[in-house]
Amino acid sequence: MKHIVKIMALLVALSAIWISLLQTSVLPESYTWLLPLYSIVTLGCYGLLMVGVGLMRFPTCPQESLLLQEDIVEAKGFLKEKGVDVGSD
Amino acid sequence: MELADRAIGLLLSVISLSIFTYYTLWVIILPFVDSDHFVHKYFLPHEYAILIPVYAGVVLICFISMFVGYVMLKSKKKKA
Numbered sequence: 001m002k003h004i005v006k007i008m009a010l011l012v013a014l015s016a017i018w019i020s021l022l023q024t025s026v027l028p029e030s031y032t033w034l035l036p037l038y039s040i041v042t043l044g045c046y047g048l049l050m051v052g053v054g055l056m057r058f059p060t061c062p063q064e065s066l067l068l069q070e071d072i073v074e075a076k077g078f079l080k081e082k083g084v085d086v087g088s089d
Numbered sequence: 090m091e092l093a094d095r096a097i098g099l100l101l102s103v104i105s106l107s108i109f110t111y112y113t114l115w116v117i118i119l120p121f122v123d124s125d126h127f128v129h130k131y132f133l134p135h136e137y138a139i140l141i142p143v144y145a146g147v148v149l150i151c152f153i154s155m156f157v158g159y160v161m162l163k164s165k166k167k168k169a
Binding site: 030031034037038040041042045046048049051052053054055056057058060 | 090091094095097098099100101102103104105106108109112113116117120138139142143146
């Protein structure tokens with residue numbers, strides 16, 4: 001319940017800022033009308049950029065991958081001896 | 090494997106940056122340029138600057154609701 005109230009308060013504050021910008025004409029009016037749409041497009045672009053950058057910088061740790069494969073083989077052998085069904089091979 | 094990931098990441102970043110610069114130029118800078126300037130040829134009429142994001146947003150919301158509805162129907166059918 002409190003979370004919704006916080007989000008609503010944030011939305012109301014942003015709308016108040018936008019309407020006050022419209023009334024006092026700090027920027028030309030055509031710009032002020034397009035401001036919310038522009039912010040949404042910018043936010044979407046920023047999210048996409050962060051996803052792309054994260055994908056590019058993702059660390060893969062090849063040594064850890066090899067060690068993991070060795071651990072898997074070892075565990076499979078151990079369990080097979082004890083009689084557990086270890087699936088496809 | 091890793092190269093494909095990095096290529097996709099690079100592609101996404103390039104797409105997002107180009108959309109951002111195109112839209113910024115369209116909405117903010119173009120109204121200041123004289124209407125005789127040649128650069129107006131490269132940009133669509135100003136109404137489309139509003140129509141295209143709104144249309145894309147509506148299509149996105151439709152997709153999301155269709156997906157949610159489809160998943161809900163499928164889970165209900167499986168239970169019954």
